Amino acid sequence: MPAPDLVTAELTLTGRITTASNATFLGSIGDAAVVYKPIAGEQPLWDFPDGCLAHREVAAYRVSQALGWNIVPRTWLRDGPFGEGMVQLWQETDPEQDAVDLVAADDVPDAGWKEVLQGRDDDGRIVALIHEDTPALRRMAVFDVVVNNADRKGDHILAMADGHRYGVDHGLTFHSEHKLRTVLWGWIGEELSAEELEGIDRILTGLEGELGSQLAKLLTAEEIASLAARCVRLRSAGRFPAPSGQMPAAPWPLF
Template identity: 80%
Template structure:
């Protein structure tokens, strides 16, 4: 839980993010800048009919915390000007860093980057979707597999000045059916590291205890069982899986 003042003190709105598909506001709680997504502002989704997107965002934070990798900024539920919603600590990013990028196909670096796909832009030029080849993004890719993240766009990865990477916008997660859509496919088939497997083990253990109890108030029993099954499958193969299911393997738009 966040400090009590972040739950009970006034949440004052300072602006709105108009590019978001659901109502998303900037605000402050005292001197703390936050993002606020009220449940009343959520658009119904035919393929995510159960619960609320705000609950899934909080569930993603809880799983991130048990993994121990600080992937999701602190996120919690509280009341606000438009009723209960998800509140998340605002992050000041470094605009000069691009963990995911579109480059000319002949300019992809040989080292430090992974190419995901290649295509043509509106002028017919061949371009490549690439992302950093870093431990931070590998851990985020593992998190997305477990959370069954259906919307890991490039702009949902926040580049911090200290080279840390945060993941945000986790409303489309934890579906019981395969929904993984991500721009982080660069390690397809690669073995997981010992550290990454230990993180999966922590989630497995957490589901038997406090994590399982906390998720029970946010997700359906079937969704929690599916999370446990994804953990078991990933632990058994110990490799980054390939795309599955009948839908697209990447979100659209990519950014």
């Protein structure tokens, strides 16, 4: 039996993710499990235009594809039970793996991890926010800088059994003003690798062709110009940036 057309075949809802700030549903299209976020269920935000979060999620997928790093699961716009929205292929994570974690400050591993910040838990104990020091997370950090991700929480990083890491929840991206808020600050000042620089180059090249045409249907001209400017700045600096501006550098909550 042929696979269903993910854009036109019936989308059936199977549940709702009640912890999400916007209406978010689990569903299926044939045998494919998906996440569905209808535009009608998006909550208004003071710093992002209304009714555009789904488009930004799809734009993030397009940039991920241009990078060639498979950071964002397949994501597209289509109609659903509550109208047009973003649909994304569901990813089954490995419950035994955590790419980002909170540990006691004196339990930070000596190798393989980066410490981002310290604080106190509800019992007054000093804890550290840490994340993996892996090529997969480095690539995701580059991606977040490029798309200006304002909400990279720890739980927005999906740890797969094979070691791959997906990033999800990209509605708060592509603002023309600096909005970067992330838990992935472990490489501040470190040089970008040749692979990472080549990925940025692929975006800049793509913006002159197919990627630019795709994003023009999803973002404003100003937002696309800002995307290009961020790529140029990051490519020129050749290093992971440090936090800047007046906004908090990390999202809250962290997870």
